[in-house]
Amino acid sequence: METLLDEIVAKYNYWIYVVLMMIGFYAMIGKSNLVKKLIGMNIFQTAIILMFISAGVKKGGGIPILDKQAVLERGVEAASIVNPLPHVLMLTAIVVAVSVTGVALAILQRIHGQFGTLEEDEILEKIER
Amino acid sequence: MKDHYTLPQDRPIGPSLIIELSCRILIPFIQLFALYVIAHGHYSPGGGFQGGVLLGASYILMAIAFDQKTSMRFFPLRANTALAGTGVFLYTGTGLACALLGGLFLDYSALEPLFPPLGPVEWRSMGIFIVEVGVGLAVMSIMVSLFWDLASGGKMDKGL
Amino acid sequence: MKKRALISTLFTGALLLYGTGDFPPWGDPNAPAARHVSPLYIERSVEDTHVPNVVTAVLADYRGYDTMFETIVIFCAGVVVVSALRRPDA
Numbered sequence: 001m002e003t004l005l006d007e008i009v010a011k012y013n014y015w016i017y018v019v020l021m022m023i024g025f026y027a028m029i030g031k032s033n034l035v036k037k038l039i040g041m042n043i044f045q046t047a048i049i050l051m052f053i054s055a056g057v058k059k060g061g062g063i064p065i066l067d068k069q070a071v072l073e074r075g076v077e078a079a080s081i082v083n084p085l086p087h088v089l090m091l092t093a094i095v096v097a098v099s100v101t102g103v104a105l106a107i108l109q110r111i112h113g114q115f116g117t118l119e120e121d122e123i124l125e126k127i128e129r
Numbered sequence: 130m131k132d133h134y135t136l137p138q139d140r141p142i143g144p145s146l147i148i149e150l151s152c153r154i155l156i157p158f159i160q161l162f163a164l165y166v167i168a169h170g171h172y173s174p175g176g177g178f179q180g181g182v183l184l185g186a187s188y189i190l191m192a193i194a195f196d197q198k199t200s201m202r203f204f205p206l207r208a209n210t211a212l213a214g215t216g217v218f219l220y221t222g223t224g225l226a227c228a229l230l231g232g233l234f235l236d237y238s239a240l241e242p243l244f245p246p247l248g249p250v251e252w253r254s255m256g257i258f259i260v261e262v263g264v265g266l267a268v269m270s271i272m273v274s275l276f277w278d279l280a281s282g283g284k285m286d287k288g289l
Numbered sequence: 290m291k292k293r294a295l296i297s298t299l300f301t302g303a304l305l306l307y308g309t310g311d312f313p314p315w316g317d318p319n320a321p322a323a324r325h326v327s328p329l330y331i332e333r334s335v336e337d338t339h340v341p342n343v344v345t346a347v348l349a350d351y352r353g354y355d356t357m358f359e360t361i362v363i364f365c366a367g368v369v370v371v372s373a374l375r376r377p378d379a
Contacts, residue, residue, distance in 0.1 A: 001348055008312070010314040010315065011309050011312060012315065013315050014305075014306075014309040014312055015306070015309070018302050018305045018306055018309070020300070021301075021302070021305070022298050022299070022301070022302040025298050025309065026294060026295065026298040027292045028292055028297060028369075029297065029298070030294030030295065030298070031290070054315065055322050056322065056323070057315065057316045058316060058317070058318040058320075058323060059316035059317070059318065061318070064331065064342070064343040064344055065172070065173065065174070065341055065342045065343070065344075066331075066334075066335055066341045066343065067341065068335055068339065068341045071335040071336075071341075072335060072336065075332065076331060076332055078323075078328035078331045078332055079314060079318045080325070081331045081343070082346050083322060083323045083327045084327060084330060084331065084343040084347055085322070085326070085327045085330065085347065086322070087344050088344055088347045088348045088352060088355075089343070091176075091178060091348065092178075092348075092355060092356065092359045094178075095178050095359065096359065096361060096362055096363075097267065098272075099271075099362060099363050099365075099366030099367075100366070102275040102279065102311075102366055102367075102370055103369050103370060103373075105279050105367050106278065106279060106369070106370040106373045106374050107373060109279065109282060109283075109374060110373055110374070111280075158341055170342065170345050171340045171341065171345055172341055172342060173342065174344075176342075176344075176345050176348065176349075177349075212348075213364060213367055214364075216360065216364075217361060219359055219363045220356075220357050220360050221357060224353070224357065234351040235354065235357070237350065242364070250306060250337065250339050251339055252337065253337065253338040253339070253340075253350060254338050254339045254340050254354070256349075256350070257338065257345060257346065257349040257350055260349045260353070261349060261354070262346070263360070264356065264360055267360050267363060267364060268363060269359075270367070271363050271364065271366065271367035274367055274369065274371065275366070275370055277372050278371060278374045278375055279370070279374070282374065283374030283375040283376050283377075284376060284377065285375065285377050
């Protein structure tokens with residue numbers, strides 16, 4: 001019991017991202033409304049972003065914005081600055097998430113115009129008829 | 130000023146003096162801050178994506194607070210399309226210029242012959258700035274056009 | 290349907306939680322992600338590009354291809370939405 005608790009406290013960021021991911025995943029496969037599926041996908045993306053950002057943290061590390069003069073004179077120790085690579089990757093991932101949401105909303109508007117509903121089973125019924 | 134408050138009365142919520150006046154004051158400052166975020170991306174958190182989203186948000190705020198026609202009067206559809214293309218072209222064109230001047234694609238230090246006193250290292254900084262401006266333009270126009278299309282269902286009328 | 294979704298969600302979550310056992314603890318400076326190229330980025334970006342913001346330097350210089358195609362992705366999203374929705378005359 002003690003070791004499990006220690007394990008959870010040492011890695012609580014991963015537990016939070018797994019819980020968020022489960023919420024998003026359930027919304028994507030369990031709900032029949034297409035807008036709810038889209039919201040689930042957004043929650044899923046947030047979980048992935050949280051995981052990447054938390055993987056870049058170093059304990060006691062500063063922000064990745066350096067002092068130009070000091071670095072040019074003395075250099076910088078890599079362990080004192082958090083990992084900038086996840087920040088870059090997630091910066092692009094956020095913008096791609098916005099694009100994906102926009103395209104998905106446009107397609108949902110077209111589906112609503114065609115079928116008059118956004119419920120998955122009703123759309124399938126109308127397609128079969 | 131006078132004719133502005135005789136908006137069509139078929140909107141579900143009529144025009145509100147407080148919201149419109151505060152947006153009128155806020156929007157120029159949002160745009161100024163967005164330009165600051167783009168230009169100061171080298172020295173503080175910021176850059177093309179963030180500044181572009183802020184610039185787009187100012188026009189989206191205009192479309193929400195007043196009317197989609199109002200925001201399309203300040204940012205015409207033609208300018209929107211042109212700026213989206215210009216942003217992407219600025220990025221790829223910078224890379225192509227690097228390649229044509231003898232370096233690798235997107236190796237900004239090859240741009241040095243354009244203005245030699247800056248030196249190759251400063252030209253890398255300058256290349257990053259040009260590229261960020263391109264990204265900002267593209268992101269701004271695409272954000273605004275996404276909102277216009279989704280809010281009016283593609284009809285480009287007065288929107289929400 | 291709901292039950293199957295719940296079961297597969299819980300199964301996936303359990304698998305992922307089992308996988309976190311091999312992950313480095315939170316804030317570990319010697320994590321694998323912090324050892325490969327990111328020390329080079331931190332140490333050399335100011336010298337190479339004179340840009341104090343490491344994120345900007347990595348975004349637009351070291352990983353310029355990534356950002357370029359990402360801008361193209363946004364552009365394509367805009368084109369798709371316009372061609373799917375816009376009917377100015379209707």
